[in-house]
Amino acid sequence: METIHLRHPYQSTAHLDSPIVVALGFFDGVHLGHIGVLENAKRLAEQQGAQLGIMTFYPHPKEVLGKQPEAFRYLTPIPEKLSLFEQHGIDKAFIVEFTPEFASLSKEAFLDEILSPLCVTGVSTGFNFTFGRYATGTPDDLQVLGKNRFETVTVPPIMQQDQPISSSRIRAALSNGEIALARDMLGRPYRVKGNVIPGDQRGRLLGFPTANIRLEQPYYYPKLGVYIVDVWVPDLQLRSFGIMNVGIRPTFTHTEPDIRIEVHLLVQDLDLYGKELVVDLLHFLREEQRFPSFEHLKTQINQDRKTADDWIKQEAQANKQVPFQIY
Structure with missing residues (x-):
């Protein structure tokens, strides 16, 4: 797959002369609704x-237009999004830089200055795709304005629990600890990737060594708490179940630190410093809480491990797990 970064106005090298059908959208999450848009583009x-x-488009419009006070966090940051696109047979991925100037384009200019120079002969969009100034353009507008220029296919909503699958619903599910619901809408477990960095060794002192992970990209944080996870360590070609804590570790600190992600592998203790961990969320165990002493925390950790072992055995027997995918 060829990746092409574009900024409006295009340079002459961005103009293409081979017919191409494009799937249009932000595609954060590359969820099952998005897959429908991709599959329709493929057929066309x-x-x-x-x-x-x-x-x-990148970055997210909320970042550029000042609608969000803090940096936007993604279900699928650009590298992961591109890997998923490639899995679906995309020949060319155009990443258009979202700028205030781009946001100010009229609906007509979006076609004339963004799509036409790329020799677009077909477009597939979701039912809720918007474009142009103030996001007033709709799929119907795309069909009307694109008449005699390209063929347009609009994909109806893909439903889950009687509601359309959407990135916002997936975010809400993750924020509520509804990991199975998020997985059902994504079509795969929610994933984060990061590199193991030195920590303060408190987990090791508790007899529960953890890998302190620095996220590689601005991933969306799920609900603070403890999770059962599926972990892949590429450097070691190792896959292991584990327990992950996402939180501020209130037992150890009274301040307001940054959110930390720590993973304990349910295999032998390994030297993971400097290694990349690919972590799929499988199940929310409990909320993060403050314990009155380290002994109380240690008792809870042992209980968490037992609960995780029982859950993993039940899932294995029911064969409900989504196979681990390398991307």
């Missing part, structure tokens, strides 16, 4: 004998 490209492309 096959019908036309055209290349298959995708156009996404």
